[in-house]
Amino acid sequence: MITGVYSLLSLALFFFLPQSVIAQAYPKQAINLIIPLAPGDSTDVAGRTIGEGLAKLLKVPVVAVNRPGAGGTIGTDSAGKRPRMATRS
Numbered sequence: 715m716i717t718g719v720y721s722l723l724s725l726a727l728f729f730f731l732p733q734s735v736i737a738q739a740y741p742k743q744a745i746n747l748i749i750p751l752a753p754g755d756s757t758d759v760a761g762r763t764i765g766e767g768l769a770k771l772l773k774v775p776v777v778a779v780n781r782p783g784a785g786g787t788i789g790t791d792s793a794g795k796r797p798r799m800a801t802r803s
Contacts, residue, residue: 744775746796750789752782
């Protein structure tokens with residue numbers, strides 16, 4: 715009985731919350747797409763093509779950044795050391 719009341723209450727709160735609370739704009743800033751290979755490579759072209767599509771879909775700029783060297787290790791390392799994007803405002 716009590717669980718049914720809680721379920722009904724949580725369902726009612728879900729439907730009556732304002733849309734601005736449920737759906738927030740994310741991301742709010744430009745996205746850096748790190749490509750760990752040399753510019754002009756087929757992977758670079760594919761990454762830039764994906765970045766263009768992603769920019770149209772998310773309506774934020776996507777910047778392709780090439781970090782070649784050491785078999786992709788430098789690009790992977792720079793991606794791991796970047797500050798994380800805030801998910802909440």
